[in-house]
Every structure is written in structure tokens, then in C-alpha cells.
Amino acid sequence: MKIVIFGGTGQLGSDFQRIAIASGLEVISCDLPEIDITAEAQVLDAVKHHSPxxxxxxxxxxxxxxxxxxxxxxxxxxxxxxxxxxxxxxxxQIPLIHISTDYVFNGENTSPYIEADEVFPIGVYGQSKWEGEQAVRKVLEPHLIIRISWVFGFYGQNFVKTMQRLAREREDLNVVSDQVGCPTATRALSHALIKISRACIKNAGPWGTYHYSCAPPTNWYEFAQAIIEETRQYESLKINNVNPITTEKYPTPAKRPAYTAMDCTKIKRDYAIKQVSWKEELKQVVQELCKQ
Ligand SMILES: NC(=O)c1ccc[n+]([C@@H]2O[C@H](COP(=O)([O-])OP(=O)(O)OC[C@H]3O[C@@H](n4cnc5c(N)ncnc54)[C@H](OP(=O)(O)O)[C@@H]3O)[C@@H](O)[C@H]2O)c1
Incomplete structure (x- = not known):
């Protein structure tokens, strides 16, 4: 199977390439500056040329x-x-897997969002991703839109690397504890994307929108604590105290949804993709980061 991935040098794209190639797939990475997805002709030329x-x-x-x-x-x-x-x-006439985000939701739910839940983005990023989803649905029938959340992995910039850096530099750290979501490892996600790609090509679907994340839901404060605890297995850190704070005490230019846990039953039912523990995935990522 041959896959073209746009954004192949990003956080997810890099891990996907590593894992898919190791699984025996042919992967062509397309990224800036050679291929700009905002240029329709460049995208079409790349797809025609590589014929994935x-x-x-x-x-x-x-x-x-x-x-x-x-x-x-x-x-x-x-x-x-x-x-x-x-x-x-x-x-x-080939299918597309388009990656989207939990930030299409406004965060007012108190139980995990299902795919049919109404979206209501509260920031530009979420709104732009939602409009991207709608554009894909309108243009192409054989598509999968996979909404993911709180991505972390070995490559690129992410919360794990930021917490490690701050824990090396500071004694005290305040982390928001009133935003709930599910950290999702690029490794687990890449394995899921490979399995889904194989199945949807073989069975011609089912197409549509799916949620995927690791489990269980947590908040940024608990996630930070787990990162620091795990990193301490490999090195001594300066950090003494991690303090939970409210979003109100940590204002950011973009509002974040307070709750974005997503129900992943549909992807399990249709593609036999099970959620894995973000804590187990975190162990692997921290080990890899600390040993590099
Ligand atoms: N990170 C998260 O926590 C998170 C959460 C939920 C959903 N997602 C979604 O997951 C997907 C992957 O995210 P990620 O964390 O891997 O993001 P990322 O590390 O920022 O990677 C995105 C990649 O897209 C490239 N890119 C940007 N503009 C482009 C353009 N015009 N043409 C071609 N490539 C372009 C970037 O290149 P440059 O680096 O050169 O700009 C980068 O390589 C995205 O759809 C994102 O919305 C991410």
C-alpha cells in the first residue's frame, strides 16, 4: 500500500512515517516548502505524480x-x-483521511463527545478546522475525518517537551487543572491510522467522521505531574512543586474548551481500534526523549 501524507514532517507526520515504513508501507511525505497544501495545483500534481x-x-x-x-x-x-x-x-478517485481536532467542540459537555454532537468552536483554530471538515465532506465521498486531541510524541514541539524543559529550569510550576481532555500519542495514533487505511481500502469504507484518543480523560495538571514523575526515572530535576491553577489565572489569547474528552466507541465498532493508555504511551515517549 502506498500512502501520501501531507504534513509529513510535523509531530504526527514524522512518527507516522517512521512507523508506517517499519510496517512495510510505502510512504511519501509532502510538506513545505516543496508542497503547499494551500496551492490546489501543487496538491493535485503531487497526488497524480505519486499515485498513492x-x-x-x-x-x-x-x-x-x-x-x-x-x-x-x-x-x-x-x-x-x-x-x-x-x-x-x-x-x-482515492480516499482521504483528514485529521481534525477536539477543539471543534465548545467544551460545555460533561460526558465524552460523540461524533454526532453539535460542534461549536470557540476560537479561530477550532473554527478553521471545522470549516476544513465541512469542505472535505462536501467535495469527497470516500473520506474519513478523524478528530484527535492533546497530541504528544517524540517529534516536534508538544506539552511533554515543554513540561520537561520547565521542570529542569524551575522549582515551581503552575499548571491549569480545569481543562479536561485525552492526551493522544502519535505512536498509538499512527498504528490506528495504518490499520484504518488498510481496512478502508479493502472494504471501501465505512466513510465518515470518527473520534480517536488515548484514555482515560485527565487535565493538564495531572498530565504535567505524570510527565515529571516519568522523567525523574531518568534524570534529577530542579522542580519541587507543581501547583494546580484555574484557566482564569492563566489567560491566553485563544479561549480553550474546558472539556473535550471524546467517545471512541464508533472507531472501535467500525475499525476495531481500541483506545490505549496515555500513561503507557508516555512511558515510551519519555524513555525515548531521555535516552536520545
Ligand atoms: N497538536 C495537537 O495537540 C493536536 C490536537 C488535535 C488535533 N491536531 C491535529 O493533528 C494534525 C497534526 O498535528 P501536529 O501536532 O502534527 O501538527 P504540526 O506538528 O504543527 O504539523 C503540521 C505540519 O503541517 C505543515 N504545514 C503547515 N502549513 C502547511 C501548508 N500550507 N502546506 C503544507 N504543509 C503545511 C507544518 O509545516 P511547518 O512546520 O513548516 O509549518 C507541519 O509540518 C493537524 O491536523 C492538527 O490540527 C493536533
Whole structure:
């Protein structure tokens, strides 16, 4: 099976390539500066040239706070870029897996969101990703939109690396404890994407929108504590106290949804993808980061 992945040098794209190639798949990574997903012709040329069985779009404008100021670029990449991927797949008649986000929800739920729940993004990033989802649905029937949350892994910038750096530099750290969600490891997600790609090509679907994350739900404070605890297995850290604080005490340019745990029953039912423990995945990532 041959896969073209847009955003192949990002956090998810890099791990996906490593894992998919090790699983014997042919993976072609397309990223800036060579391929810009906002350029319709470039996307189509890449898809025609490589002639994959399936395309994954992991390219996105992911700077949640900066998006509030740079909304034009956020929409161009997350909405128009997603549409261009769908148009290219439609023209060569292949399926697209488009990666989306838990930030399409407003966070007012008190139990995990299902795919049919109404979306209500509260920031530019979430709104631009939602419009990207809609563009994909409109253009291409054989598509999968997979909403993921709180991504971490070995590659790129993420919360795990930020907490490790701060724990080396500081004695005290305040971390928000009133935002609940599910950290999702790029490794687990990559294995899920490989399994889904194989199955959806073989069975011609089922297509549609799915949720995927690791489990169980947690908050940023608990996640930070777990990261620090795990990192301490490998090195001594300066940090003495991690303190829970409210979102109100940590204002950011973009509002974040307070609760974005997602129900992953549908992806288990249709694609036999089980949720794995983010704590187990975290152990692997911290080990890899500390031993590099
Ligand atoms: N990170 C999270 O916590 C999180 C949570 C939920 C959902 N997601 C979604 O998961 C997916 C993967 O996220 P990630 O964390 O891997 O993001 P990432 O590390 O920011 O990677 C995104 C990649 O897309 C590339 N890109 C940006 N604009 C592009 C363009 N115009 N054309 C081609 N490539 C472009 C980036 O290149 P440059 O680095 O050169 O800009 C980068 O390589 C995205 O759809 C994101 O919305 C992420």
C-alpha cells in the first residue's frame, strides 16, 4: 500500500512515517516548502505524480493562540488546504483521511463527545478546522475525518517537551487543572491510522467522521505531574512543586474548551481500534526523549 501524507514532517507526520515504513508501507511525505497544501495545483500534481492508494492530510496551521491574530492564514491552511486535498483525491478517485481536532467542540459537555454532537468552536483554530471538515465532506465521498486531541510524541514541539524543559529550569510550576481532555500519542495514533487505511481500502469504507484518543480523560495538571514523575526515572530535576491553577489565572489569547474528552466507541465498532493508555504511551515517549 502506498500512502501520501501531507504534513509529513510535523509531530504526527514524522512518527507516522517512521512507523508506517517499519510496517512495510510505502510512504511519501509532502510538506513545505516543496508542497503547499494551500496551492490546489501543487496538491493535485503531487497526488497524480505519486499515485498513492490513499492520502492522509496531517498538515495544518496548529498555533492555537497565534491563530487569533493570523486568522487568514489559519483559514487558508486548515479550510482551503483541506479542501485542496479532497479535490485532488476526488480527481484521481482515492480516499482521504483528514485529521481534525477536539477543539471543534465548545467544551460545555460533561460526558465524552460523540461524533454526532453539535460542534461549536470557540476560537479561530477550532473554527478553521471545522470549516476544513465541512469542505472535505462536501467535495469527497470516500473520506474519513478523524478528530484527535492533546497530541504528544517524540517529534516536534508538544506539552511533554515543554513540561520537561520547565521542570529542569524551575522549582515551581503552575499548571491549569480545569481543562479536561485525552492526551493522544502519535505512536498509538499512527498504528490506528495504518490499520484504518488498510481496512478502508479493502472494504471501501465505512466513510465518515470518527473520534480517536488515548484514555482515560485527565487535565493538564495531572498530565504535567505524570510527565515529571516519568522523567525523574531518568534524570534529577530542579522542580519541587507543581501547583494546580484555574484557566482564569492563566489567560491566553485563544479561549480553550474546558472539556473535550471524546467517545471512541464508533472507531472501535467500525475499525476495531481500541483506545490505549496515555500513561503507557508516555512511558515510551519519555524513555525515548531521555535516552536520545
Ligand atoms: N497538536 C495537537 O495537540 C493536536 C490536537 C488535535 C488535533 N491536531 C491535529 O493533528 C494534525 C497534526 O498535528 P501536529 O501536532 O502534527 O501538527 P504540526 O506538528 O504543527 O504539523 C503540521 C505540519 O503541517 C505543515 N504545514 C503547515 N502549513 C502547511 C501548508 N500550507 N502546506 C503544507 N504543509 C503545511 C507544518 O509545516 P511547518 O512546520 O513548516 O509549518 C507541519 O509540518 C493537524 O491536523 C492538527 O490540527 C493536533
Amino acid at each position: 492508494d490513499i492520502v492522509i492530510n496531517a498538515a495544518a496551521y496548529t498555533a492555537v493562540d497565534k491563530a487569533e491574530q493570523e486568522s487568514e492564514i489559519a483559514y487558508t491552511v486548515n479550510r482551503d488546504g483541506a479542501k485542496n486535498c479532497a479535490i485532488a483525491c476526488q480527481k484521481v
